[in-house]
Amino acid sequence: xxxxxxxxxxxxxxxxxxxxxxxxxxxxxxxxxxxxxxxxxxxxxxxxxxxxxxxxxxxxxxxxxxxxxxxxxxxxxxxxxxxxxxxxxxxxxxxxxxxxxxxxxxxx
Amino acid sequence: xxxxxxxxxxxxxxxxxxxxxxxxxxxxxxxxxxxxxxxxxxxxxxxxxxxxxxxxxxxxxxxxxxxxxxxxxxxxxxxxxxxxxxxxxxxxxxxxxxxxxxxxxxxxxxxxxxxxxxxxxxxxxxxxxxxxxxxxxxxxxxxxxxxxxxxxxxxxxxxxxxxxxxxxxxxxxxxxxxxxxxxxxxxxxxxxxxxxxxxxxxxxxxxxxxxxxxxxxxxxxxxxxxxxxxxxxxxxxxxxxxxxxxxxxxxxxxxxxxxxxxxxxxxxxxxxxxxxxxxxxxxxxxxxxxxxxxxxxxxxxxxxxxxxxxxxxxxxxxxxxxxxxxxxxxxxxxxxxxxxxxxxxxxxxxxxxxxxxxxxxxxxxxxxxxxxxxxxxxxxxxxxxxxxxxxxxxxxxxxxxxxxxxxxxxxxxxxxxxxxxxxxxxxxxxxxxxxxxxxxxxxxxxxxxxxxxxxxxxxxxxxxxxxxxxxxxxxxxxxxxxxxxxxxxxxxxxxxxxxxxxxxxxxxxxxxxxxxxxxxxxxxxxxxxxxxxxxxxxxxxxxxxxxxxxxxxxxxxxxxxxxxxxxxxxxxxxxxxxxxxxxxxxxxxxxxxxxxxxxxxxxxxxxxxxxxxxxxxxxxxxxxxxxxxxxxxxxxxxxxxxxxxxxxxxxxxxxxxxxxxxxxxxxxxxxxxxxxxxxxxxxxxxxxxxxxxxxxxxxxxxxxxxxxxx
Numbered sequence: 001x002x003x004x005x006x007x008x009x010x011x012x013x014x015x016x017x018x019x020x021x022x023x024x025x026x027x028x029x030x031x032x033x034x035x036x037x038x039x040x041x042x043x044x045x046x047x048x049x050x051x052x053x054x055x056x057x058x059x060x061x062x063x064x065x066x067x068x069x070x071x072x073x074x075x076x077x078x079x080x081x082x083x084x085x086x087x088x089x090x091x092x093x094x095x096x097x098x099x100x101x102x103x104x105x106x107x108x
Numbered sequence: 109x110x111x112x113x114x115x116x117x118x119x120x121x122x123x124x125x126x127x128x129x130x131x132x133x134x135x136x137x138x139x140x141x142x143x144x145x146x147x148x149x150x151x152x153x154x155x156x157x158x159x160x161x162x163x164x165x166x167x168x169x170x171x172x173x174x175x176x177x178x179x180x181x182x183x184x185x186x187x188x189x190x191x192x193x194x195x196x197x198x199x200x201x202x203x204x205x206x207x208x209x210x211x212x213x214x215x216x217x218x219x220x221x222x223x224x225x226x227x228x229x230x231x232x233x234x235x236x237x238x239x240x241x242x243x244x245x246x247x248x249x250x251x252x253x254x255x256x257x258x259x260x261x262x263x264x265x266x267x268x269x270x271x272x273x274x275x276x277x278x279x280x281x282x283x284x285x286x287x288x289x290x291x292x293x294x295x296x297x298x299x300x301x302x303x304x305x306x307x308x309x310x311x312x313x314x315x316x317x318x319x320x321x322x323x324x325x326x327x328x329x330x331x332x333x334x335x336x337x338x339x340x341x342x343x344x345x346x347x348x349x350x351x352x353x354x355x356x357x358x359x360x361x362x363x364x365x366x367x368x369x370x371x372x373x374x375x376x377x378x379x380x381x382x383x384x385x386x387x388x389x390x391x392x393x394x395x396x397x398x399x400x401x402x403x404x405x406x407x408x409x410x411x412x413x414x415x416x417x418x419x420x421x422x423x424x425x426x427x428x429x430x431x432x433x434x435x436x437x438x439x440x441x442x443x444x445x446x447x448x449x450x451x452x453x454x455x456x457x458x459x460x461x462x463x464x465x466x467x468x469x470x471x472x473x474x475x476x477x478x479x480x481x482x483x484x485x486x487x488x489x490x491x492x493x494x495x496x497x498x499x500x501x502x503x504x505x506x507x508x509x510x511x512x513x514x515x516x517x518x519x520x521x522x523x524x525x526x527x528x529x530x531x532x533x534x535x536x537x538x539x540x541x542x543x544x545x546x547x548x549x550x551x552x553x554x555x556x557x558x559x560x561x562x563x564x565x566x567x568x569x570x571x572x573x574x575x576x577x578x579x580x581x582x583x584x585x586x587x588x589x590x591x592x593x594x595x596x597x598x599x600x601x602x603x604x605x606x607x608x609x610x611x612x613x614x615x616x617x618x619x620x621x622x623x624x625x626x627x628x629x630x631x632x633x634x635x636x637x638x639x640x641x642x643x644x645x646x647x648x649x650x651x652x653x654x655x656x657x658x659x660x661x662x663x664x665x666x667x668x669x670x671x672x673x674x675x676x677x678x679x680x681x682x683x684x685x686x687x688x689x690x691x692x693x694x695x696x697x698x699x700x701x702x703x704x705x706x707x708x709x710x711x712x713x714x715x716x717x718x719x720x721x722x723x724x725x726x727x728x729x730x731x732x733x734x735x736x737x738x739x740x741x742x743x744x745x746x747x748x749x750x751x752x753x754x755x756x757x758x759x760x761x762x763x764x765x766x767x768x769x770x771x772x773x774x775x776x777x778x779x780x781x782x783x784x785x786x787x788x789x790x791x792x793x794x795x796x797x798x799x800x801x802x803x804x805x806x807x808x809x810x811x812x813x814x815x816x817x818x
Contacts, residue, residue, distance in 0.1 A: 050748060053618065053620070053668060054620070056710070057710075060664070060666060060713050064713075088692075089668075089689045089707070090689065090709035090710075090717065
């Protein structure tokens with residue numbers, strides 16, 4: 001399940017359930033729609049129960065797009081299992097990629 | 109008038125009572141009442157009704173005047189009494205008191221009259237006395253009676269007033285009953301008009317089954333000429349005109365219909381039936397509803413049946429369901445022979461009694477599917493013609509459509525026929541059959557393409573895997589690869605093992621996505637790494653080469669790998685293991701398993717990333733197990749397989765082959781549902797008993813961490 005909340009110049013995409021081969025397309029579409037015209041884009045993974053590498057690829061792709069297009073991309077940390085996956089991909093818990101959900105309105 | 113015999117007066121009262129029973133129409137009642145009063149008790153009489161809001165309506169007039177009777181009666185009927193006259197009818201009504209004018213004077217007539225003309229009319233009646241009596245029934249004033257005498261030479265006195273008041277009670281009741289009856293009759297007429305014009309068929313029958321009412325929609329729906337044909341028949345006779353089936357195709361009798369159930373006093377559920385006219389074969393879907401109506405004493409009085417024609421709705425629904433189910437069948441398998449057989453079975457008996465599919469084969473035709481409820485039929489001649497011309501054929505009992513994709517020559521024909529059910533094809537059946545034919549043709553064509561593509565995919569996939577794992581001196585290897593899809597999808601997992609200067613490299617990798625693009629990336633990754641590995645002989649340097657190649661691609665291409673460089677120096681074996689976006693490998697030794705490797709970014713993600721090698725000392729019997737995330741992400745009943753379960757599975761592995769076998773077994777018993785991702789595993793076992801090991805001490809980038817089993 002996906003929910004997008006828009007602020008004045010930020011957007012938060014919250015994902016619930018699993019991000020895997022069968023669902024990452026929907027998350028990708030939500031990010032594609034949410035990033036239009038924002039300075040901060042937040043991907044909230046707190047309610048994600050499982051994520052596989054397709055989720056990671058999504059995050060890395062978005063991170064690089066953000067760097068190239070001048071907006072900030074922030075991931076709100078997920079469960080232990082989700083964070084384990086980030087760790088495997090070389091994003092330790094303290095990586096600047098991570099922030100909290102208020103980053104948008106606070107930092108935007 | 110007191111001379112009038114009392115007996116006449118009682119007879120008049122009795123007669124008024126009879127009129128009051130409410131069975132007569134209002135007009136008749138009024139005429140009868142006036143006829144009773146004139147000439148027996150008056151020479152002139154008028155009767156008015158008063159609506160609940162006080163409005164007077166003149167219902168009738170009667171004048172006993174041989175010459176000017178009609179003229180005077182008509183004038184009196186038109187007359188509207190002056191509402192505020194101090195004497196006369198309105199006064200009597202307002203005061204609710206009868207009025208007697210014993211000697212009518214011109215002055216009184218002037219007070220009553222609304223105009224000179226009205227005055228002339230009143231004078232023409234030659235009145236000597238007049239009585240104005242309000243008519244009260246059921247607690248309210250329902251009308252008024254005006255009586256006059258003169259031409260007969262009679263006049264009224266106080267006794268006549270009292271008699272008129274008694275009489276008025278009976279008149280009032282007669283008038284009120286007639287008014288009520290008129291309201292009811294009006295309602296009945298409106299109801300009948302409504303029922304007659306309803307689109308739904310309405311049939312009303314008595315408790316004994318006799319049909320007492322049917323509307324024209326009922327006649328239409330039953331394919332009968334007129335309403336009379338419906339009401340003249342018994343329910344059983346009507347039933348015998350059709351084969352009647354329920355939705356599942358079961359035969360129904362009259363007793364099964366809601367109307368019969370209602371006749372037993374039940375309140376039946378609506379029932380959807382399929383009516384096939386025995387005479388014409390025409391088919392209709394009808395929704396029968398029936399309600400029993402009971403008398404005040406609780407006995408069954410009428411059964412009202414409403415029948416709705418759902419033929420079009422039902423046909424559209426059946427057509428859609430048939431197409432949807434056929435579509436499902438057609439996309440479910442590549443064996444189109446079996447698929448077409450199942451599609452043929454779907455159409456019987458819903459669309460036809462018989463269905464056959466023939467397909468072109470060489471110069472001839474081959475029967476490829478057949479489904480029927482009755483005996484075999486032969487349509488090859490018609491089918492051959494349809495295939496030759498590409499044009500469908502339709503009769504009342506046979507439809508033959510081509511199996512063809514738009515503008516292409518037909519590859520076969522689908523025949524449908526009606527037989528023992530006595531049905532005929534309806535409008536829309538041809539279009540439905542044509543659509544089935546078109547979809548079947550597409551499915552057959554897709555199956556051909558798919559089989560071709562599948563062969564290409566399998567060839568490609570096989571080219572991505574090493575034909576056989578090589579023999580590595582001092583080690584034993586075992587591997588497993590399971591592609592997620594049975595057919596087309598070329599997966600993104602790969603593994604490889606090859607000799608490099610100073611040792612051997614083993615790699616397991618995972619590329620995003622599936623299909624042709626993933627296959628191309630897999631191929632690029634595997635061969636770039638192999639070439640770089642052979643050139644530089646160091647895993648990190650080889651990965652950096654692959655990273656550079658991936659960064660040059662136009663799209664962000666992410667690859668995760670786990671690679672090891674195996675070396676043997678002076679009888680000691682070691683492995684330099686590097687992870688890039690990949691879950692840890694397992695070092696299995698002495699009954700335990702340890703995750704090994706330093707986590708680092710995907711290849712292709714960044715220009716530079718700090719990949720680190722971990723050096724593992726491998727004692728004889730130790731194993732290193734490399735895998736892709738398809739293993740730990742395997743979906744079970746409640747959760748994923750996970751790293752912990754994998755570590756446990758490997759703990760007691762006795763060698764490379766055993767390790768792979770254990771994983772395979774664990775996944776098979778754990779998995780719930782079909783496998784979604786590719787799965788690749790390679791186990792490397794230190795086996796000094798093998799062929800003499802070569803190799804040299806480590807060189808290239810220094811490993812930054814070292815682990816052993818202890």
